[in-house]
Amino acid sequence: MNLAHIFTDIPILIVLSTFVLSIIFCLNRYLFVGKNLRIFQNFLVNFKKTDLSFRFKEIDEWMMANPYVSAAWMEFKNTLVFSESVALRGQNNNLTYKEVSTTVQNIQTTVDPLYFFNEESLIITKFNFKFIQSIPTVLTGCGPLFTFLNIAIAFGKIDFSSQEKTITSVANLMASMQVAALVSVFAVGSSLLFLIIEKLAYNNICKRTLLKCQDLISKLFDNVSSEKFLFELLRETKIQNNNLQHLMAGMPEHFKVALNSGIAANLVPYLENLIFGVNLLNKQMKESAKKGGGGDEVDELF
Numbered sequence: 001m002n003l004a005h006i007f008t009d010i011p012i013l014i015v016l017s018t019f020v021l022s023i024i025f026c027l028n029r030y031l032f033v034g035k036n037l038r039i040f041q042n043f044l045v046n047f048k049k050t051d052l053s054f055r056f057k058e059i060d061e062w063m064m065a066n067p068y069v070s071a072a073w074m075e076f077k078n079t080l081v082f083s084e085s086v087a088l089r090g091q092n093n094n095l096t097y098k099e100v101s102t103t104v105q106n107i108q109t110t111v112d113p114l115y116f117f118n119e120e121s122l123i124i125t126k127f128n129f130k131f132i133q134s135i136p137t138v139l140t141g142c143g144p145l146f147t148f149l150n151i152a153i154a155f156g157k158i159d160f161s162s163q164e165k166t167i168t169s170v171a172n173l174m175a176s177m178q179v180a181a182l183v184s185v186f187a188v189g190s191s192l193l194f195l196i197i198e199k200l201a202y203n204n205i206c207k208r209t210l211l212k213c214q215d216l217i218s219k220l221f222d223n224v225s226s227e228k229f230l231f232e233l234l235r236e237t238k239i240q241n242n243n244l245q246h247l248m249a250g251m252p253e254h255f256k257v258a259l260n261s262g263i264a265a266n267l268v269p270y271l272e273n274l275i276f277g278v279n280l281l282n283k284q285m286k287e288s289a290k291k292g293g294g295g296d297e298v299d300e301l302f
Helices: 003-007 010-044 056-065 070-077 129-156 163-220 226-292 297-301
Strands: 085-089 095-099
Touching: 010 129, 010 163, 056 070, 129 163
Parallel strands: none
Antiparallel strands: 085 095
């Protein structure tokens, strides 16, 4: 049997066509994923941890506008912890800002970024990954299917009516058996070849770029556990409560000092001025009494 007859056999053509179309579909999907991952990687390269605080809005807008990573980013954004500060009014009504926590000085996350930006969310869910994984099984299954189909058709064509027809039908049976065996060979061979091509393409096009993206986003956001952050807030609250207790304990003494200072600064000068005025009035009345030549009991009181 020549090669032309082998490759024109319908079962073998079906197996080879399935193999070629599967390779094209697989590479097309992997190139699509690789392209979007490279776009994501090129975007992350432009940011550093130090400028994350004032460029977070830029990151958020780009992530939300990119449908490839928007779903993962929305879930990841809920785990972010921002470094908040409180405004405190000090002396001379000047506002001072103090961080809520001394350890959380940047945008941090309470969950590992790889939990959201992983192989499942950035590769597998972007196309029919299960279908690609089932292609080797389909190709392998085509082997026994067409093999037994050819054998069944060949046995149905056997004719024992005459010696000449018997010899011809047996010869055709042997040729059909050879084609049936070759169908299984092509099916298993194409399945193995597809597995090799698929794994190499997946690792080189998708997985390698994904690892780079994961490394960049892990370096961009520090990971802090929620328990640690709550403990830090509790510690800061205890420090503030302790300062408040000291302030309340010293408040009576401060009030006494402030009251004495207020009396000395305002009330004493006022009383001194009042006594000075009374003395001046008494002096004027005595002078008037001397000039008038007399006085009364009221004048003697002064």
